[in-house]
Amino acid sequence: MALPDTAIDGAEIDRIIDAHMHLEGPLLPLLHALQHAFGFVPAQAMGPITAALNITRAELHGVISFYHDFRDKPAGRHVLKVCRAEACQAVGGTALAEATLAKLGLDWHGTTANGAVTIEPVYCLGLCACAPAVMVDDRVVGRVDTARMDAILAEAGA
Amino acid sequence: MKVYVPMDSAAKALGAEDVVRALRDAAAQQGVTLDIVRNGSRGMIWLEPLVEVEIDGVRHGFGPAAPDDAAAILDNSSAKALGPVEDLDWMKRQTRLTFARVGVIDPLSMDDYRAHGGLAGLRRALAMTGQDIVDQVKTSGLRGRGGAGFPTGIKWQTVHDAGGPQKYIVCNADEGDSGTFADRMIMEGDPFTLIEGMAIAGIGVGATRGYVYLRSEYPDAIRVMNAAVEIARKAGVLGADVLGSGRAYDMEIRVGAGAYVCGEETSLLNSLEGKRGVVRAKPPLPALEGFLGRPTVVNNVISLATVPVIFERGAQHYADFGTGRSRGTATLQIAGNVARGGLFETAFGISLGEVVNDLGGGSASGRPVKAVQVGGPLGAYMPVSSFDAPLGYEEMDKAGGLIGHAGLVVFDDSADMLGMARFAMEFCAVESCGKCTPCRIGAVRGVETIDRIRRGDGAAIPILTDLCETMKDGSLCALGGLTPMPVMSALTHFPDDFATQKEAAE
Numbered sequence: 331m332a333l334p335d336t337a338i339d340g341a342e343i344d345r346i347i348d349a350h351m352h353l354e355g356p357l358l359p360l361l362h363a364l365q366h367a368f369g370f371v372p373a374q375a376m377g378p379i380t381a382a383l384n385i386t387r388a389e390l391h392g393v394i395s396f397y398h399d400f401r402d403k404p405a406g407r408h409v410l411k412v413c414r415a416e417a418c419q420a421v422g423g424t425a426l427a428e429a430t431l432a433k434l435g436l437d438w439h440g441t442t443a444n445g446a447v448t449i450e451p452v453y454c455l456g457l458c459a460c461a462p463a464v465m466v467d468d469r470v471v472g473r474v475d476t477a478r479m480d481a482i483l484a485e486a487g488a
Numbered sequence: 489m490k491v492y493v494p495m496d497s498a499a500k501a502l503g504a505e506d507v508v509r510a511l512r513d514a515a516a517q518q519g520v521t522l523d524i525v526r527n528g529s530r531g532m533i534w535l536e537p538l539v540e541v542e543i544d545g546v547r548h549g550f551g552p553a554a555p556d557d558a559a560a561i562l563d564n565s566s567a568k569a570l571g572p573v574e575d576l577d578w579m580k581r582q583t584r585l586t587f588a589r590v591g592v593i594d595p596l597s598m599d600d601y602r603a604h605g606g607l608a609g610l611r612r613a614l615a616m617t618g619q620d621i622v623d624q625v626k627t628s629g630l631r632g633r634g635g636a637g638f639p640t641g642i643k644w645q646t647v648h649d650a651g652g653p654q655k656y657i658v659c660n661a662d663e664g665d666s667g668t669f670a671d672r673m674i675m676e677g678d679p680f681t682l683i684e685g686m687a688i689a690g691i692g693v694g695a696t697r698g699y700v701y702l703r704s705e706y707p708d709a710i711r712v713m714n715a716a717v718e719i720a721r722k723a724g725v726l727g728a729d730v731l732g733s734g735r736a737y738d739m740e741i742r743v744g745a746g747a748y749v750c751g752e753e754t755s756l757l758n759s760l761e762g763k764r765g766v767v768r769a770k771p772p773l774p775a776l777e778g779f780l781g782r783p784t785v786v787n788n789v790i791s792l793a794t795v796p797v798i799f800e801r802g803a804q805h806y807a808d809f810g811t812g813r814s815r816g817t818a819t820l821q822i823a824g825n826v827a828r829g830g831l832f833e834t835a836f837g838i839s840l841g842e843v844v845n846d847l848g849g850g851s852a853s854g855r856p857v858k859a860v861q862v863g864g865p866l867g868a869y870m871p872v873s874s875f876d877a878p879l880g881y882e883e884m885d886k887a888g889g890l891i892g893h894a895g896l897v898v899f900d901d902s903a904d905m906l907g908m909a910r911f912a913m914e915f916c917a918v919e920s921c922g923k924c925t926p927c928r929i930g931a932v933r934g935v936e937t938i939d940r941i942r943r944g945d946g947a948a949i950p951i952l953t954d955l956c957e958t959m960k961d962g963s964l965c966a967l968g969g970l971t972p973m974p975v976m977s978a979l980t981h982f983p984d985d986f987a988t989q990k991e992a993a994e
Contacts (some may be wrong), residue, residue: 339910343656343870349875354697354761354780355742355760355761355762355780356762357762357763358742358744358759358760359742359743360743361745362704362743379994391766391795392764393762393763395568396764396766397746397747397765398747399704399744399745400745402863411705415666415667415821415865415915416667416861416911417667417824417897418665418666418825420824420825420897420898420899420900420903421824421853433659451917452705452746453664453666453915453919454664454665454666454667454705455705455706455749455867456497456498456663456668456671456672456705456706457497457498457669457832458667458668458821458823458824458897459498459533459534459669459821459822459823460498460533460534460536460829461630461823461824462500465705465707468707468708469500469979470497470500470501470503470708471501473502476662481670
């Protein structure tokens with residue numbers, strides 16, 4: 331569900347770019363700031379970024395597509411990151427992840443039909459001694475079992 | 489009444505915020521005035537949220553605390569009472585040097601930091617020449633705690649001796665290895681120690697600027713570190729005139745973007761520069777041509793956070809701990825299917841078995857322990873028969889593994905080692921930067937080959953072994969080069985998990 335182009339404020343894009351130009355290596359902080367402002371990195375920002383940083387569109391696309399964090403369209407209202415790494419696997423993380431995907435009827439990176447939740451894999455949240463772990467937006471949850479996952483999904487409106 | 493509730497994200501993940509609310513409510517009902525300090529975690533994750541109440545100047549623990557324990561904790565009638573925290577076996581058995589203040593102080597109180605020995609190391613370093621500082625680090629025997637184990641002092645010497653108008657200190661806080669959380673805990677629990685360590689590094693090698701490359705998966709650590717840098721600037725620890733010495737050092741926090749390979753130092757530098765996080769060929773060493781092509785110290789969080797205590801207590805004091813060429817302390821992270829998981833700092837040389845069975849209390853499920861993956865996703869699956877191996881850089885190497893960032897992930901006998909080997913290849917395929925063929929293609933072929941074994945094709949086993957040899961010898965960095973370690977250790981130590989599949993299919 332892409333926002334119409336009119337929803338993207340070109341002046342805001344320019345302001346964000348300007349605010350980062352004094353940094354050494356400004357591109358990642360800049361992309362994070364754009365995504366924070368718009369929920370994704372808008373296509374309208376490509377031209378201004380390439381002009382400001384004197385890089386090609388291909389180089390910029392290469393950077394954005396390299397990193398798991400950056401998206402080119404909005405996510406659901408909440409992003410649920412489920413850890414798939416070894417420590418979580420050691421305590422049932424794989425079964426939990428599979429059950430959650432099945433319950434939502436989604437594959438990884440999918441968004442529920444009502445736009446409430448996007449589910450993504452993550453490889454370690456640093457909560458390996460209280461696994462399985464998930465993160466809902468910026469909130470971490472440990473020792474997640476089916477009941478706790480159901481509560482998380484209900485709260486998020488999935 | 490002074491009460492401590494950790495703001496460490498593990499404590500938060502287990503309900504610390506709800507406990508804080510319940511404590512406030514209970515205090516209001518009991519008519520008690522509460523002074524709640526949000527400390528770091530003591531590292532006993534199985535007891536989190538661990539509430540501490542100061543009684544006659546001694547901190548008594550209550551945990552794992554739930555919201556409905558609040559009233560009883562405040563009137564000291566709780567069944568979750570653990571007694572004085574410092575007297576707990578887990579605490580008494582440690583040698584806390586790097587983590588001395590974590591869980592003890594308010595992480596964002598510069599006064600607390602100073603009162604517990606903070607800045608003493610930096611003050612001492614400021615009175616030394618750069619060469620003296622580098623020599624102290626060499627004497628301490630400190631080696632890279634990120635996993636490679638390269639002597640920190642030698643790296644600093646190279647940068648110290650390099651010329652150029654600008655040098656940098658870059659802290660690798662891209663702690664992506666599963667089973668590791670020491671970097672996160674120290675950044676959330678004692679951020680000033682990392683800042684102080686980086687300042688000492690800067691003064692030592694002549695670098696006036698630094699960056700912490702912190703993974704985006706750690707939002708709490710990002711918040712704490714950003715706040716700590718601001719506070720340190722206001723306190724004159726960072727800036728144009730570090731502690732009135734006339735010497736400059738300043739730093740900022742940069743957030744990663746979800747690429748595991750950016751924990752490799754050269755791809756980290758590319759990422760910091762705003763490029764794809766692709767690995768660079770070495771040479772040139774980052775110490776000579778690092779960030780923006782300038783001489784750069786790239787050190788792990790724990791390496792840098794250990795520097796202040798080396799200067800505070802003396803390099804020899806630090807070097808007196810440990811075994812063989814592994815000097816000082818290891819910050820062990822005990823995780824996975826384990827009864828008592830957490831952070832345990834002790835001198836190098838403790839055996840794998842003592843950590844898993846004695847400290848960790850065996851598996852959480854109560855089933856027999858089958859394997860322990862030591863050193864993250866690129867570390868070996870160690871079988872119980874190797875539990876005598878001492879934890880040290882060379883010692884683990886001799887035992888067929890690596891110590892890595894000192895994370896240990898415990899698996900019980902329900903673990904499917906063929907599945908874990910497959911996951912290692914799958915993970916490498918997802919996270920490969922794509923620059924070198926053995927890693928980019930090899931990991932995909934690895935998944936396919938393990939699937940063949942799963943289907944009962946025994947002829948695929950020598951192919952997997954050969955593929956692992958190629959990846960090990962031909963990859964540009966540790967991602968492709970070490971993915972064979974979990975794969976081959978699973979195959980070597982747990983052949984039944986590979987053979988039964990075959991027999992079942994026949």
